[in-house]
Amino acid sequence: xxxxxxxxxxxxxxxxxxxxxxxxxxxxxxxxxxxxxxxxxxxxxxxxxxxxxxxxxxxxxxxxxxxxxxxxxxxxxxxxxxxxxxxxxxxxxxxxxxxxxxxxxxxxxxxxxxxxxxxxxxxxxxxxxxxxxxxxxxxxxxxxxxxxxxxxxxxxxxxxxxxxxxxxxxxxxxxxxxxxxxxxxxxxxxxxxxxxxxxxxxxxxxxxxxxxxxxxxxxxxxxxxxxxxxxxxxxxxxxxxxxxxxxxxxxx
Amino acid sequence: xxxxxxxxxxxxxxxxxxxxxxxxxxxxxxxxxxxxxxxxxxxxxxxxxxxxxxxxxxxxxxxxxxxxxxxxxxxxxxxxxxxxxxxxxxxxxxxxxxxxxxxxxxxxxxxxxxxxxxxxxxxxxxxxxxxxxxxxxxxxxxxxxxxxxxxxxxxxxxxxxxxxxxxxxxxxxxxxxxxxxxxxxxxxxxxxxxxxxxxxxxxxxxxxxxxxxxxxxxxxxxxxxxxxxxxxxxxxxxxxxxxxxxxxxxxxxx
Numbered sequence: 345x346x347x348x349x350x351x352x353x354x355x356x357x358x359x360x361x362x363x364x365x366x367x368x369x370x371x372x373x374x375x376x377x378x379x380x381x382x383x384x385x386x387x388x389x390x391x392x393x394x395x396x397x398x399x400x401x402x403x404x405x406x407x408x409x410x411x412x413x414x415x416x417x418x419x420x421x422x423x424x425x426x427x428x429x430x431x432x433x434x435x436x437x438x439x440x441x442x443x444x445x446x447x448x449x450x451x452x453x454x455x456x457x458x459x460x461x462x463x464x465x466x467x468x469x470x471x472x473x474x475x476x477x478x479x480x481x482x483x484x485x486x487x488x489x490x491x492x493x494x495x496x497x498x499x500x501x502x503x504x505x506x507x508x509x510x511x512x513x514x515x516x517x518x519x520x521x522x523x524x525x526x527x528x529x530x531x532x533x534x535x536x537x538x539x540x541x542x543x544x545x546x547x548x549x550x551x552x553x554x555x556x557x558x559x560x561x562x563x564x565x566x567x568x569x570x571x572x573x574x575x576x577x578x579x580x581x582x583x584x585x586x587x588x589x590x591x592x593x594x595x596x
Numbered sequence: 597x598x599x600x601x602x603x604x605x606x607x608x609x610x611x612x613x614x615x616x617x618x619x620x621x622x623x624x625x626x627x628x629x630x631x632x633x634x635x636x637x638x639x640x641x642x643x644x645x646x647x648x649x650x651x652x653x654x655x656x657x658x659x660x661x662x663x664x665x666x667x668x669x670x671x672x673x674x675x676x677x678x679x680x681x682x683x684x685x686x687x688x689x690x691x692x693x694x695x696x697x698x699x700x701x702x703x704x705x706x707x708x709x710x711x712x713x714x715x716x717x718x719x720x721x722x723x724x725x726x727x728x729x730x731x732x733x734x735x736x737x738x739x740x741x742x743x744x745x746x747x748x749x750x751x752x753x754x755x756x757x758x759x760x761x762x763x764x765x766x767x768x769x770x771x772x773x774x775x776x777x778x779x780x781x782x783x784x785x786x787x788x789x790x791x792x793x794x795x796x797x798x799x800x801x802x803x804x805x806x807x808x809x810x811x812x813x814x815x816x817x818x819x820x821x822x823x824x825x826x827x828x829x830x831x832x833x834x835x836x837x838x839x840x841x842x843x844x845x846x847x848x849x850x
Contacts, residue, residue, distance in 0.1 A: 427747075434615060438797055458733070483795060
């Protein structure tokens with residue numbers, strides 16, 4: 345019996361002002377996979393995510409989310425997206441934590457999209473999960489960077505998405521919060537079969553949690569399971585001399 | 597009465613515009629409206645009938661310039677705005693006969709609005725407010741983070757289009773209250789006043805609306821009592837409310 349991939353990317357290329365940002369990217373993710381995307385700055389990681397979400401249009405190739413081309417995809421409530429926090433919003437925006445998190449519910453609604461009293465339970469649950477229920481009525485601009493990041497994480501999680509796409513989600517979190525965050529993700533991935541795609545520079549941590557790795561540098565340098573990656577001899581050329589120990593030891 | 601409805605409309609819409617850093621679109625569209633009024637006077641039709649389509653087309657033109665021509669928002673507003681004024685001046689110069697009429701639109705006079713205009717202003721304000729209510733969460737979402745809004749399936753281009761069209765219609769409505777030269781004050785000052793003290797997005801809109809209405813009522817009162825131009829008085833009061841709110845906001849922080 346054939347199963348639908350959570351994400352399939354076929355022969356994808358993207359150019360901006362005649363500069364090739366991504367070329368000939370192909371890979372696919374099954375439901376329940378946990379993919380870490382790594383690569384140097386400017387390697388096209390965030391661009392790949394934006395193409396996946398239809399925020400940019402590819403120069404060539406096809407992306408399908410749960411079997412549907414991005415352009416035709418309508419079930420956006422199945423996707424939880426966390427953009428890179430920097431520049432994603434005005435830090436002095438006069439919205440409360442509750443108001444921001446509630447925005448995540450809009451993809452489940454049709455016009456006129458209203459947040460009702462029935463939605464309060466979902467809002468409170470996700471605030472509890474991300475441990476920010478106590479700051480529900482604070483303005484987002486009054487929070488620390490780590491708290492703001494948790495608010496955006498809560499917004500991404502509120503619909504209990506089937507596919508979570510996270511662009512450097514732990515940059516503003518302290519080590520304890522980071523560990524807790526990855527543990528929550530692992531729990532969602534293992535018990536609710538949520539497919540996770542995470543861009544990160546934290547190769548040590550991602551080695552501990554992700555099941556697959558995509559090493560990107562404008563094209564696919566490596567794509568596969570962590571075991572294959574750790575058995576390959578190219579590790580040092582990707583991440584430096586001690587990378588094998590950092591990534592693969594923790595993965596064991 | 598009509599002024600209060602328009603003040604609430606301007607304050608609500610202005611909150612989205614200010615936070616999107618698109619405040620000056622009101623100013624730009626007001627200048628375009630000047631061209632539209634001139635077209636109406638030139639063609640001898642009711643100026644507002646000419647100003648509405650001109651302002652609407654111009655608002656979409658600003659959006660297209662930003663999207664397609666890789667022009668920054670402020671530059672796009674500047675282009676369309678100066679074009680509107682240039683057309684207005686040219687038409688005024690060619691016809692040479694409607695300077696007094698044009699002057700009344702430039703500086704407005706809420707006390708000279710006819711009963712028919714009052715009723716149509718209230719009616720139109722209610723329609724525009726209903727559209728904002730209908731799209732409230734989409735507007736909030738694109739204002740907070742447009743990229744995430746798109747990723748959650750919101751048609752951001754459509755919502756942006758609705759926002760600028762609403763702005764163009766609001767500008768035309770507000771033209772009779774404070775005049776073309778001062779419209780942007782009704783769109784910018786009440787939201788900025790509210791931002792100093794509000795604790796939540798809805799509260800920002802409520803405080804901005806109260807501030808806008810207060811400035812209109814007090815403005816009319818002072819202009820009647822002291823025989824002052826109503827538009828300018830309303831703007832000065834708006835600024836004073838902003839100063840009070842700023843000081844109160846700083847005291848709250850301390």
